[in-house]
């Protein structure tokens with residue numbers, strides 16, 4: 046079992062540089078149908094991509110357009126129309142429904158100050174450029190996926206977007222010549238925000254630009270105790286529909302947490318009346334209006350409890366005002382393989398042209414599939430389960446032309462289009478590749494299923510899966526969350542490690558999403574045991590196959606995956622020869638006072654969100670301390686200074702404990718980085734250190 050692993054830093058960085066060139070797809074829009082002079086019909090497809098630029102130390106965004114000739118049922122001819130163009134300074138952009146105009150929210154630094162503009166483009170002219178910063182109607186425009194939007198009215202006369210509420214200037218009590226319209230003594234008042242990645246986003250407001258008059262107004266009527274976002278124009282532009290998240294008792298982190306109490310609202314433009322359209326006792330997100338403007342589809346899940354869980358697909362009928370559940374929570378995967386809907390966002394356009402069907406891309410076990418839902422019957426069929434394994438992500442669907450991104454562990458993202466078969470048809474989709482990508486040599490992968498031994502069975506659920514590429518050294522990577530999932534898609538770090546000669550086992554322990562709601566509910570109360578034992582069982586099962594050296598196993602995980610990694614080296618002290626933990630959860634008791642999602646403890650230890658630490662939490666904490674004492678494995682910690690989710694003090698606590706125990710430990714501290722450590726320099730430096738830590742401690 047002789048291993049040939051790359052150990053030279055020069056070679057590893059060269060490989061990283063090579064594989065980091067593959068871009069990922071972030072957006073696609075289908076333009077209107079145009080009839081050529083010869084009678085052929087075509088549409089332009091606009092795509093946006095993101096790529097790491099190691100020289101400039103940033104993720105660059107670029108666009109490329111394609112032309113697709115079709116007969117409304119199938120693609121006749123397709124190809125790129127021109128080269129790529131880098132996009133700079135655009136925070137948001139959107140073509141008008143007719144395709145005649147384009148709106149852009151642009152950020153520009155003028156004389157050292159950040160300014161925001163709202164631009165309207167028509168043909169080859171920028172017809173308007175409105176200085177939003179100078180107008181002072183509101184604060185910064187929201188560009189995030191949580192609240193942000195830029196939406197044309199159906200009439201194409203108005204634009205809707207979300208921005209921070211205008212804040213009056215605050216002045217000291219001792220200001221000798223107070224200015225008008227200032228708030229005295231409010232200089233040091235604390236403003237809550239919406240947590241990780243939404244720092245300084247506190248009180249969003251809905252804003253409307255009247256294009257003709259260049260007039261911006263902030264919509265009135267939205268209750269003060271909710272934050273609006275994900276807005277769009279109601280049928281006939283009579284008002285605006287939006288999701289509102291309640292502030293009470295205080296703002297909890299929203300990132301990776303679609304379980305926050307929220308509802309659908311409608312605010313009328315004439316009277317400013319606000320109406321609640323959904324129950325108010327659940328969490329909703331991602332409302333999308335049907336092409337016939339009659340129905341709104343949205344996702345709903347229970348409030349609190351697991352942060353990510355199986356969603357309901359709900360539908361609100363605009364005219365009857367009735368809500369129906371189209372697809373309910375799925376407890377266990379059905380015989381046909383459908384395991385439920387696990388998503389916190391539907392794609393920007395997701396309706397079929399007949400306003401009868403919905404497309405959802407979401408994890409189904411370890412793969413991400415494209416599901417077709419009939420809204421009248423609730424029937425769900427997979428459009429991709431028979432296609433090559435990997436991950437299918439819907440970018441958009443317009444007039445039944447679907448645009449998707451496909452990738453797998455050995456193939457970077459490629460761009461594909463295909464027509465949705467007509468309702469009732471059993472035809473397979475004929476996918477046409479618009480932008481191909483190369484399958485990487487020397488990387489192979491497969492999905493493995495394991496059943497835990499009877500003593501580790503959990504009567505609530507008993508199945509989990511892992512993925513591995515068969516090489517001679519084993520390195521584990523663990524999903525975080527704990528309610529998230531690793532699907533079989535392209536992952537830069539795993540592909541570089543594979544090309545270096547490592548085998549990667551990516552483990553989805555019981556509690557991961559994509560395997561039914563029962564799997565998710567089986568973990569709360571059992572963290573540190575069920576997840577840890579599942580991973581250990583998966584590793585030992587793979588090792589029993591004899592393809593790997595038992596003395597050369599490393600473990601890596603981030604966040605809750607870091608918590609599991611630290612437990613593994615504590616509970617199995619001789620087993621792992623190297624450990625890497627990104628922003629790991631270490632001390633549950635100190636987490637509650639510092640994370641942006643303290644309610645997390647409800648699911649971990651049945652600890653109530655707003656009471657004081659109870660015996661459960663303290664017991665778990667002591668358990669962590671006990672397992673730490675046994676650690677022998679060298680640990681590399683990578684911490685983000687600005688992490689609001691798992692504050693870096695958690696990792697520092699662990700660092701100090703390991704130092705005291707004289708266990709080799711190295712701590713990497715990344716300023717300006719949050720929980721994901723995804724800035725280009727942090728990610729690349731982190732990767733190099735991880736690769737070298739493993740090669741060093743596996744003695745390669």
Ligand SMILES: CSCC[C@H](NC=O)C(=O)N[C@@H](CO)C(=O)O
Pocket residue numbers: 300301352524525526527528529603604605606630636640642645690691720721
């Ligand atoms: C109190 S933090 C819990 C861990 C964290 N959960 C949600 O943010 C986590 O594990 N995050 C994952 C993503 O879900 C990660 O990889 O960062």
